[in-house]
Amino acid sequence: MFKSHQLFINNFSIYFLGLLSSGLISFITIPLIVKYYGVDGYGSFSLVQNVILVLISFGGGWLNQCVLRFNNYSTHFKFSIFQLFFITFFPISLLCFGILTLMDVGILIATMGTVTMFLGSLVALSIVFYQSKFNARKSFYFDFVRIVVFVLMVLSFHFVLGELSSLLRLILSLFISYLLSFFFLLRIDFRFFKISIDLFIKKINRDYFASLFKQHHYLFQYGWPLALWFTISSLLNVSDRYIIGYYLTEKDLGTYSAIYDLLYKGITLLYAPILVAGFPIMTQKYNSGNKSDALRFLKKLIFFETIIFIVLLVAAYFLKSFFIIKIVGIAATEQSVDLVLPIVCGAFIWQLAMLVHKPLEFELKTKTMLLFSAVALAVNLVLNIVFIPVYGIVFASYSTVLCALVYLLLTVFFIGFLNKKELCGT
Template sequence: MNNKFNMRLFNNKSFNITVFTVCITVLLQFIFIRFTSYQIDKETYGNFVLLQTLIAGLSTVLLQIPSQSFDRFFNTTNNKLIFINEFRTLLILINILSVFFIIIYSFFYERFSFEIYVIVLIVFFILNNFSFNQKIFLFSLERKKYFYIKISESIAKFLFPIIFYMYFKNLESLLIGLLTGYLLSFLLISKMLKEYPFKIQINMMNYKKYFNFAYPIFFVSIFTWGISFSDRYFIDYFLTTSDVGIYSLLAIVAGIGQIIGQIYFMYVEPIILKEYEINRKNSFNQLSKYIKILSLVFLLLSLIAYIIPKEIYTLLLERDVVYNNYYFNTMMILLLSIFLLILQSAFHLYFKLLKKLYLLATIYFVGFIVNIILNFYIKEYGIMMAAISTLLAYLIILILEYILIKQELKKIHKRIGNN
């Protein structure tokens, strides 16, 4: 049975396009990691990471409620154009709000110039519109178009900053490269969206429905951001900006483990969401099967990552970093953290389908508190403690999720069986 399932999976055109999309993206990421490790000053890269963390924080605060609602209700609506334009209209308000958030941030964090904050703001404007619009093709299962979009995004994110830095060699050049790349990618996706013309669309009843569904994910996202990114600010405060750069490079290399996660979420989530509207019982069975496969893959990859020769890692990182046991072990801890993050994120779909996202908020709050407390020990134990705090936070979240899901599944099967 499993062999037949695997054969169907790898002979599936949509799955193959998804894998190809992720592989090309990762190849471009490799180029960026290699260049950054060997060519970019660590302090400059550390500052670039802090600004990217700001953008991620803005996305967390402002975009998660509409984003999660869009994912959940896309397959429940008949008029896709009206539905899409409701969210496009929301993005206008979000762009306005982001101005005030960045102004407030600049008052408390005076390290960067006014011009840099303006660039960051424009990058956020373009990025949130680009990220939202690409969902249209993902959830419409238009894999080929989504492939071109993701490749253009990877070029924007990884190649354009390198090109601009090679000429100007400063922080501004990295940001302008990022801005230029995303602007070109947005122009590309705009051409693909001609069949979805924009029109101001406001429906307060729908907005209320979306908010009631997704507001718990707002807190989940804040706690997730805190666990994943706050350690950069702790490192910057207790140690140095160069340490932020080194830690972020180790995290990016460990983040290669997200290859599997990207394939999983790009391929599995749209299928499960669509199946749920057709056959709920089957959708839960499919989701359970996919998560088991994901868990086995991560166990195998963790072992491989640790036993392969260190020399392979020098293709991406400087030899002095790779052969420093402290840095190498930190990277392995971060890799395990990535795997746990992806695995517990896979469980989110259960909560999303059952409209019980409020449970996630409580779980993530526990993980967030553990993470913040442990981050104060960075001053004494260095960047490895940042990695350990992240790992333990995700492990606690995964355990709590598993316990709750196990309880919910019993209720689900009993309820479905009675219907």
């Protein structure tokens, strides 16, 4: 028990310092974009960026979770995961290019966005292997390099490439940040990547795909619902923007996106070290047969997150106007100030749900998780389509709370039902 706590504290400290650094840089970046590229420019950028992030979640989320859940630390397992990655992301890359083209952003932005999506997914998968081996330092380095480069590019392109559109300069900044992060990773794992790509090119045929699927059937059974779950999870956080963009103005879209990203992503970065450091430890306990110890550890993490939320909520209540004016850098209207508290609550409830549903992941009930997330998304879409045209962007923040609460309650009730069945011996 002591070793588990010490390992969690060590990795949490590294992740916390790393993500705090990254979060502070992100907090600087969004107001900088609003200042130099305009709130409308940030709104347009967020739509393209979120297409990239949703597809990264769709294609890579399930592979990342498979690594955390099943990694046996063998070279064979790692090669197999990367073969599955290449099979998955070639069609997803075509899908990404098609979606961005339909959004009428131009061929150049569509191409850069597609390559960014592919590189981002590849780096994220590599980082997860370090996380599963409790190597917090390396996983932090890659993300830190990416964020720092992004900030530098955003500032540089504002002064150097002023003749280009705001959207092109911002997407170019995002592309370069992922590209340099990939080269930083390549410097460490060049030999592995070379062998993995050579193996894929030499063996690419239908028989090889069938053999790979048969050999790793358990990964697909566990992973395909997670692929859809991660997609829905991402859509829950971004679908309201497309509805706002359709019914309201670009200024409304930019205002909501800037406040939402600073708050929601900032809080997520604060909570992420708990999940990232704690999940591999829980998995190791569970896989070794120590189920009760894994669940006790989970309850402590939930308590830890709740304490953080109480502090955040009090701070948000007293500092919401200061946050809007001084941090985001926009006018503190009644509408913009009213966004703060519901977004903070929505972020906490969703992060809490990410811990609460871990028993379902351990029991491989990913299809149930998918069903609950689909219900939450349906609630979110219906409410937003009906009420955003009437009540504006403030309602979008409240729908975030409601859909997160729907997912959390469904999960809690189902876990309680399973426990009751287990106690009754049925």
